[in-house]
Amino acid sequence: MNRRDWLATSIGLATWPQILEAQQHAKEAAKASTAHFAYFDAASAAEVEALTSEIIPTDETPGAKEAGVVYFIDRALTTFDKESQPAYKTGLAEIAAKRTILFPGSTSCVALTPAQRVELLKAVENTRFFQLLRGHTMFGFLADPSYGGNRDGAGYKTMQYQPAHTYSSPFGFYDIAGNEGAK
Amino acid sequence: MPAPYKTSETVDFIVIGSGAAGGGMAKELSTAGFSVVVLEQGPYLKEKDFTHDEVKFGYHGSPLMNSFSNQPQTFRQTADIPAIESLGVGYGRQVGGGTVHFNANYWRFLELDFKERSIWGEIAGTGFADWPITYQDLEPYYTKAEYDTGVSGLAGANPFEAPRSKPYPLPPMPNKSSSVLFDRGAKKLGLHPFPAPVAILSKDYNGRVGCVHCGYCPRFGCEVGAKSSSLASTIRMAERTKKCEVRADSYVSRIETNAEGRVTGVAYFDKNKKEQFQKAKAVAVCANGAETPRLLLLSHSNRFPNGLANSSGVVGKYLMFDVGTSAHGLFEHPLNEYKSIDVTRVLYDYYAADAKRGFYGGGGIDVRFGFNPINFALRGMPPDMPSWGSGWKKSVGEYFTHSLSSMSHLTNLPQETNNITLDPKLKDAWGLPAMRVTFKLHADDKSNMDFMVARQREIIDAAGAKKVWDSGGAREINGSVHLMGTCRMGNDPAKSVVDKYNRSHDVKNLFIVDGSSFVSSGRQQPTLTIQTLAYRAADHMIQAAKKNEI
Numbered sequence: 001m002n003r004r005d006w007l008a009t010s011i012g013l014a015t016w017p018q019i020l021e022a023q024q025h026a027k028e029a030a031k032a033s034t035a036h037f038a039y040f041d042a043a044s045a046a047e048v049e050a051l052t053s054e055i056i057p058t059d060e061t062p063g064a065k066e067a068g069v070v071y072f073i074d075r076a077l078t079t080f081d082k083e084s085q086p087a088y089k090t091g092l093a094e095i096a097a098k099r100t101i102l103f104p105g106s107t108s109c110v111a112l113t114p115a116q117r118v119e120l121l122k123a124v125e126n127t128r129f130f131q132l133l134r135g136h137t138m139f140g141f142l143a144d145p146s147y148g149g150n151r152d153g154a155g156y157k158t159m160q161y162q163p164a165h166t167y168s169s170p171f172g173f174y175d176i177a178g179n180e181g182a183k
Numbered sequence: 184m185p186a187p188y189k190t191s192e193t194v195d196f197i198v199i200g201s202g203a204a205g206g207g208m209a210k211e212l213s214t215a216g217f218s219v220v221v222l223e224q225g226p227y228l229k230e231k232d233f234t235h236d237e238v239k240f241g242y243h244g245s246p247l248m249n250s251f252s253n254q255p256q257t258f259r260q261t262a263d264i265p266a267i268e269s270l271g272v273g274y275g276r277q278v279g280g281g282t283v284h285f286n287a288n289y290w291r292f293l294e295l296d297f298k299e300r301s302i303w304g305e306i307a308g309t310g311f312a313d314w315p316i317t318y319q320d321l322e323p324y325y326t327k328a329e330y331d332t333g334v335s336g337l338a339g340a341n342p343f344e345a346p347r348s349k350p351y352p353l354p355p356m357p358n359k360s361s362s363v364l365f366d367r368g369a370k371k372l373g374l375h376p377f378p379a380p381v382a383i384l385s386k387d388y389n390g391r392v393g394c395v396h397c398g399y400c401p402r403f404g405c406e407v408g409a410k411s412s413s414l415a416s417t418i419r420m421a422e423r424t425k426k427c428e429v430r431a432d433s434y435v436s437r438i439e440t441n442a443e444g445r446v447t448g449v450a451y452f453d454k455n456k457k458e459q460f461q462k463a464k465a466v467a468v469c470a471n472g473a474e475t476p477r478l479l480l481l482s483h484s485n486r487f488p489n490g491l492a493n494s495s496g497v498v499g500k501y502l503m504f505d506v507g508t509s510a511h512g513l514f515e516h517p518l519n520e521y522k523s524i525d526v527t528r529v530l531y532d533y534y535a536a537d538a539k540r541g542f543y544g545g546g547g548i549d550v551r552f553g554f555n556p557i558n559f560a561l562r563g564m565p566p567d568m569p570s571w572g573s574g575w576k577k578s579v580g581e582y583f584t585h586s587l588s589s590m591s592h593l594t595n596l597p598q599e600t601n602n603i604t605l606d607p608k609l610k611d612a613w614g615l616p617a618m619r620v621t622f623k624l625h626a627d628d629k630s631n632m633d634f635m636v637a638r639q640r641e642i643i644d645a646a647g648a649k650k651v652w653d654s655g656g657a658r659e660i661n662g663s664v665h666l667m668g669t670c671r672m673g674n675d676p677a678k679s680v681v682d683k684y685n686r687s688h689d690v691k692n693l694f695i696v697d698g699s700s701f702v703s704s705g706r707q708q709p710t711l712t713i714q715t716l717a718y719r720a721a722d723h724m725i726q727a728a729k730k731n732e733i
Contacts, residue, residue, distance in 0.1 A: 055571045063576070080244075118572060134571050138560040143238045159556045160580035161521060165235055166395040171523055172360030172584075173516035180363050183515050183647060 022079035072140030072149030091129025202280020206413025211721035233404030279414030336380030368646030472666030472698035504663035512648030520552030544631030
């Protein structure tokens with residue numbers, strides 16, 4: 001990303017007070033003994049979790065599910081990204097419609113096999129809703145854990161990112177003395 | 184803190200805007216003993232407000248940028264098509280302006296930048312022109328700006344640089360892997376890379392602490408104050424004089440003039456959207472290359488029917504953007520470019536235009552990273568790689584830690600048809616006409632993009648990358664954060680807005696200094712030149728004020 005196109009990326013036109021509010025919500029939610037959803041009903045939450053778990057699947061390392069991405073999205077939709085609520089309503093309905101075409105008789109994304117879910121997502125990959133869902137999944141995977149996702153720094157592990165926030169030289173392999181000419 | 188000035192009190196100077204120009208202007212005027220009120224439309228944030236929260240600061244809606252929900256804009260490529268609501272023009276909107284969230288590239292212009300029309304010749308259909316000043320006129324002020332601000336770099340390392348009276352005040356930043364690799368690739372091709380000059384402290388300086396290499400320069404404010412924003416440098420110097428009040432959350436709506444055609448003060452909305460009026464003997468507009476012309480157009484009156492300082496009709500015209508291209512490379516071993524500063528090396532081998540290329544244009548090429556974890560996850564992977572799913576997850580970490588980017592910073596020809604005007608219908612949250620942006624690249628700008636992205640790929644390839652890709656060559660751009668040219672400087676009042684000391688040709692006690700003053704685009708990285716113009720203008724304002732000639 002460069003300075004010219006960062007303006008083009010959005011998770012909605014959040015304002016600062018709304019974001020602070022979102023963090024506060026997330027912190028309160030984290031304190032509660034049983035996590036609850038403020039926006040999604042249980043069935044929608046399960047659908048969103050099933051879909052985001054294919055966007056960032058669980059393999060040897062945690063994926064969107066373990067990172068709690070669906071909780072991040074739920075907070076976003078009730079705080080700083082309220083304007084995306086209608087997109088989720090229609091987007092989930094569109095995906096359900098596509099699902100019944102691809103897999104007649106299926107009852108939910110949760111009930112599909114992982115391979116079927118990937119096939120379904122590939123079929124909607126160019127829709128605006130998929131791009132929104134992908135964006136939210138990445139944010140939920142990597143945003144500061146105070147937003148409710150990225151639990152135990154799951155996203156940082158995938159990125160091989162060390163969240164130390166202060167570093168000193170050498171920073172990488174090639175700036176270690178003697179490695180200047182290395183392949 | 185100085186006692187705040189009363190609005191009824193006539194202060195010596197109002198400075199509108201607090202970025203590179205406004206901060207420098209406020210520092211110089213207040214140091215000379217004048218009473219100064221800085222009106223900044225955004226809030227007064229401090230280091231404690233700057234975190235590494237990518238959700239809060241990384242995208243539009245960032246508290247460090249203009250708010251598109253409150254300040255909508257429209258965009259069109261040409262005047263014959265309808266303008267649609269768009270997010271084209273971005274700028275810093277808090278005390279410190281764009282210098283708070285910028286990458287801190289602090290390049291001087293070269294001698295040729297000020298006289299390129301004479302060197303190259305006319306370019307049909309453009310307003311390509313020489314500046315009324317030379318590099319030598321600015322040199323002492325460049326030096327002063329570098330020392331006040333705190334710039335790290337290595338004088339003499341760039342064989343193309345213009346003569347300097349002093350070295351950089353601070354040594355260059357430590358190498359990163361990108362520095363080593365860019366040096367390797369560029370030197371193999373016979374090019375001349377040098378340590379990027381950056382407004383970031385490589386060590387403690389003037390009571391400020393050195394960089395902690397957090398990796399959050401672009402888009403973020405510096406939590407330790409090592410990034411040499413005007414907030415961390417000139418604004419604080421101005422406040423220490425006790426002659427300067429920085430009045431944040433003050434959104435200027437109009438510059439008022441009297442029957443004699445002189446500025447009497449400035450109307451603005453305070454934090455509660457209540458209208459206020461600050462009286463002043465003179466006004467310096469440093470509101471950026473888009474908001475400055477908009478404000479002048481908003482300040483029309485019977486005496487100035489086409490907008491203030493606009494007898495030439497040139498206010499808002501010759502808008503120039505930050506044109507550039509990106510290329511990327513993946514390497515065998517970890518680079519960890521997410522650590523420390525963004526831009527580490529630059530080269531000027533393609534800076535001068537060359538007729539052999541078949542078009543006008545030139546540029547600087549840098550090496551950088553430009554990503555934090557979320558934006559890399561969203562858009563850092565090359566186009567041939569998966570953007571989600573198992574394949575994405577297995578490879579994204581390697582690409583995040585083993586890759587680098589290069590950006591080119593290119594000329595953008597001034598065209599009269601590229602401009603800032605007032606939208607006839609759309610209003611902002613204060614009820615003022617919104618900004619309308621009209622912008623289309625010149626054919627030579629596009630040829631230059633194709634040329635330069637190929638050069639960037641060559642360098643990354645020569646550095647030993649195992650994979651090279653780019654983000655495209657020529658394409659139209661519909662937005663910018665470097666805003667230039669819209670109140671151009673010149674000797675002829677019929678063809679320019681300000682004289683060579685940034686004084687309005689039309690209004691004696693009105694000064695206009697920011698990117699809008701630029702006659703040509705340079706090779707982007709305008710910030711140091713913006714600050715330097717403010718220093719030079721302030722010097723002449725001080726002399727004139729002392730002689731009662733404002």
